[in-house]
Amino acid sequence: MVKSLLNPAPSAPDDLDQLVEEIRQCRICVDQPSGRPLPHEPRPVVRASATARILIAGQAPGTRVHASGKPFTDPSGDRLRDWTAIGEAEFYDEARIAIVPMGFCFPGLDAKGGDLPPRRECAPAWRNALLDRMPAVDLVLAVGLYAQQFHLGKRVRGSLTETVADWRAILDETHAPRILPLPHPSWRNSGWIKRNPWFEAELLPVLRGLVAARL
Numbered sequence: 001m002v003k004s005l006l007n008p009a010p011s012a013p014d015d016l017d018q019l020v021e022e023i024r025q026c027r028i029c030v031d032q033p034s035g036r037p038l039p040h041e042p043r044p045v046v047r048a049s050a051t052a053r054i055l056i057a058g059q060a061p062g063t064r065v066h067a068s069g070k071p072f073t074d075p076s077g078d079r080l081r082d083w084t085a086i087g088e089a090e091f092y093d094e095a096r097i098a099i100v101p102m103g104f105c106f107p108g109l110d111a112k113g114g115d116l117p118p119r120r121e122c123a124p125a126w127r128n129a130l131l132d133r134m135p136a137v138d139l140v141l142a143v144g145l146y147a148q149q150f151h152l153g154k155r156v157r158g159s160l161t162e163t164v165a166d167w168r169a170i171l172d173e174t175h176a177p178r179i180l181p182l183p184h185p186s187w188r189n190s191g192w193i194k195r196n197p198w199f200e201a202e203l204l205p206v207l208r209g210l211v212a213a214r215l
Helices: 016-024 063-068 075-084 122-132 145-155 160-165 167-173 187-195 198-214
Strands: 054-057 097-099 139-143 178-182
Touching: 016 122, 054 145, 075 187, 075 198, 139 145, 139 198, 145 160, 145 167, 145 178, 160 167, 160 178, 160 198, 167 178, 167 198, 178 198
Parallel strands: 054 097, 054 139, 139 178
Antiparallel strands: none
8 A cells, every 4th residue: 555645544443534534635636746736726525434335436526526525416426326226315325335536636627628537646545545444345336447447456357348248247256345347427428328238227237236235
């Protein structure tokens, strides 16, 4: 685990609240950036608890989440809640569902107006320490390529489509926690969903069952 020099993670195993508070004050991407610094004031967004059984491992906050400070307060969140068949009250019940993106801050926009990749500083500085303090997690929803690369490692297939298509084998191969790969719920992926009808027909019923069993 790589720790930030400016924001060293605490060493005690049970100080999750303190760690989350330090993450919310993190400025690595401005004060000690890997490459270009974040082009705006950091606003880390993370939700974690020691009792959550489900971890939603996303990509990074978008513009709306950067403004609200609350994860998935956008059309992507609406779609993800539809995929999991749970309402907002359950989705934001921090005691049961942790939401930990690969990058905690909105990374900015590229020349075409799309979100940049998650900042490279976040995961090495904080992720392992945070996951170590969430012992109850037994299901990880790996949303998007970056989360899949981190949580699946060598189990990642040649492309996101291949990884998600192999979801049954990945569920069987992973234990404590089990990992289910998902595409990003962005509406830009509507075409992908239409081209891969097995996702809604076969994967989503299993996803909803796994989530319901843990809630």
